[in-house]
Amino acid sequence: MLNLKENDDLFILSSKCKQVQTRNFNKGEIIMNYIEKRDKVGMIKEGKAELIRFDYEGNKTIIEHFSKNDIFGELFHHINYNNELIVLATEKCEVMFLNANCLEKKCSRNCGIHDLLVEKFVHLLALKIVTLNEHIEFLTKKSIREKLLSYFDRLSHHKIKRRFTLPMSYTDLADYLNIDRSALMRELKNLQEEGFIEKEDRKITILY
Amino acid sequence: MLNLKENDDLFILSSKCKQVQTRNFNKGEIIMNYIEKRDKVGMIKEGKAELIRFDYEGNKTIIEHFSKNDIFGELFHHINYNNELIVLATEKCEVMFLNANCLEKKCSRNCGIHDLLVEKFVHLLALKIVTLNEHIEFLTKKSIREKLLSYFDRLSHHKIKRRFTLPMSYTDLADYLNIDRSALMRELKNLQEEGFIEKEDRKITILY
DNA sequence: AAAAAGTTGTTGCAATTGCCACAAAATTAA
DNA sequence: TTAATTTTGTGGCAATTGCAACAACTTTTT
Numbered sequence: 001m002l003n004l005k006e007n008d009d010l011f012i013l014s015s016k017c018k019q020v021q022t023r024n025f026n027k028g029e030i031i032m033n034y035i036e037k038r039d040k041v042g043m044i045k046e047g048k049a050e051l052i053r054f055d056y057e058g059n060k061t062i063i064e065h066f067s068k069n070d071i072f073g074e075l076f077h078h079i080n081y082n083n084e085l086i087v088l089a090t091e092k093c094e095v096m097f098l099n100a101n102c103l104e105k106k107c108s109r110n111c112g113i114h115d116l117l118v119e120k121f122v123h124l125l126a127l128k129i130v131t132l133n134e135h136i137e138f139l140t141k142k143s144i145r146e147k148l149l150s151y152f153d154r155l156s157h158h159k160i161k162r163r164f165t166l167p168m169s170y171t172d173l174a175d176y177l178n179i180d181r182s183a184l185m186r187e188l189k190n191l192q193e194e195g196f197i198e199k200e201d202r203k204i205t206i207l208y
Numbered sequence: 209m210l211n212l213k214e215n216d217d218l219f220i221l222s223s224k225c226k227q228v229q230t231r232n233f234n235k236g237e238i239i240m241n242y243i244e245k246r247d248k249v250g251m252i253k254e255g256k257a258e259l260i261r262f263d264y265e266g267n268k269t270i271i272e273h274f275s276k277n278d279i280f281g282e283l284f285h286h287i288n289y290n291n292e293l294i295v296l297a298t299e300k301c302e303v304m305f306l307n308a309n310c311l312e313k314k315c316s317r318n319c320g321i322h323d324l325l326v327e328k329f330v331h332l333l334a335l336k337i338v339t340l341n342e343h344i345e346f347l348t349k350k351s352i353r354e355k356l357l358s359y360f361d362r363l364s365h366h367k368i369k370r371r372f373t374l375p376m377s378y379t380d381l382a383d384y385l386n387i388d389r390s391a392l393m394r395e396l397k398n399l400q401e402e403g404f405i406e407k408e409d410r411k412i413t414i415l416y
Numbered sequence: 417a418a419a420a421a422g423t424t425g426t427t428g429c430a431a432t433t434g435c436c437a438c439a440a441a442a443t444t445a446a
Numbered sequence: 447t448t449a450a451t452t453t454t455g456t457g458g459c460a461a462t463t464g465c466a467a468c469a470a471c472t473t474t475t476t
Contacts, residue, residue, distance in 0.1 A: 063345075075334050075337075075338075076334060076337045076341060077338060077341055078338060078341075078342060080366055081366065082366065118326060118330070121330075122329075122330060122333065125330065125333040125337065126283050126284060126333065128337055129283075129284045129333065129336055129337060129340065130283075130284055132337065132340035132341065132344065133284060133285055133286075135344055136340065136343055136344060136347065137271075139344065139347040139348065139386065140347065140386045142434085143462075143463090144463075158288055158289065158290065169422085169423060169424085170423075170424065171422080171424085178347065178348045178350075179463080179464085180463065180465075182426075182427085182463095182464080182465080182466090183462085183463050183464065183465095185424070185425060185426075186425095186426080186427090187463095189425085189426090201424095351432075351433090352432080352433075377452085377454090378453075378455095379452080379453060379454085387433080387434085388433065388434045388435070389453095389454090390434080390435080390436090390455085390456080390457090391432085391433050391435095393454075393455060393456075394433090394455095394456080394457090395433095397456085409454095
């Protein structure tokens with residue numbers, strides 16, 4: 001698992017490399033337009049953002065939520081000419097950009113910290129894969145109940161901490177698990193009534 | 209997108225690095241047990257395999273199917289002490305293993321091809337993220353119809369090739385999209401009757 | 417401080433989807 | 447070549463889940 005202290009080093013070190021830039025964004029600003037910035041990889045240093053798709057009909061879909069240490073970029077998505085992908089700051093953000101080819105080829109100037117930069121980045125890539133695998137695991141459960149319980153199991157670190165707070169709203173959780181919000185609330189009520197969990201706002205306690 | 213020719217180079221080069229091993233497996237053999245081989249990353253050079261989970265009740269679940277160029281290893285999963293994860297060869301396999309820390313730190317012997325190895329590996333990591341994002345995209349569609357059409361859209365390279373062959377059985381496709389197989393067949397029939405697609409065995413033609 | 421926007425909680429109803437069961441066809445193993 | 451296993455195709459029925467709608471709260475914006 002990623003060591004955050006190490007990762008902070010990444011940002012400090014990166015400021016010394018010419019192929020890396022850091023920029024600040026205010027809420028509502030577009031951090032990256034996938035059509036324009038094909039060669040860039042972004043990383044959230046601080047703040048929150050979301051990946052939004054506008055399809056050919058103009059429908060807006062939030063595909064991913066990004067927070068500290070999340071990486072994004074066209075590199076991670078199949079290009080689809082029917083869609084437009086943008087990353088939008090949902091709160092004040094500090095974002096690090098690096099050239100995608102910087103991951104493969106040495107800086108032309110051989111800035112000296114390059115190996116370390118790549119090493120840390122591989123960590124983030126692996127972490128992203130873990131996160132995505134996890135998401136798929138939740139999504140492939142057959143029932144709402146199973147989705148919720150596997151997600152809670154994860155949040156409780158496999159029942160080590162039986163009490164935890166949801167990191168997002170129930171509205172967002174329904175979205176994340178791809179279920180209807182009212183159906184989610186209904187199932188939560190069932191779980192409470194059957195004595196599987198206790199719930200107080202976004203604090204959940206596992207009882208089984 | 210990954211260049212396969214380049215990737216073949218990876219295998220050739222890797223044979224020169226002391227931290228990389230290649231092994232052959234017959235159908236039915238266990239390629240990797242996640243509990244035992246925490247420090248190894250595997251890559252399928254040739255053949256097919258699957259990632260299987262046995263939970264505490266002994267239930268078996270196929271989590272992922274691997275074929276050429278796919279990577280796997282404990283590095284990509286949250287460790288869960290209730291589960292056992294194994295990679296099983298479903299046909300004759302040639303597999304490349306490398307030490308996970310080889311991605312971060314130079315070979316102690318500094319074998320010379322290390323940078324290139326890492327560079328190629330970053331490609332595979334990025335490709336895996338693309339694949340997982342895609343899978344999530346299909347899974348998060350609301351209806352079976354939408355799941356099928358978005359999957360077909362992908363297979364047709366966004367309608368460039370309107371005729372294509374499914375790379376797996378309908379049984380496996382139902383599993384991949386997390387829907388009931390009979391419901392999938394029913395929806396396929398609907399799509400045919402409504403003139404959206406034509407279907408002959410695993411050959412699909414998009415008509416809309 | 418008021419207004420606007422977003423979240424939570426609940427319910428009835430419709431229907432999409434899952435489950436079960438079985439037969440035919442196709443593929444693989446013996 | 448026969449036997450065994452897997453895949454495909456179909457249908458009835460049950461029920462989980464989605465949808466719509468609305469009220470009470472909270473949080474954010476102006």
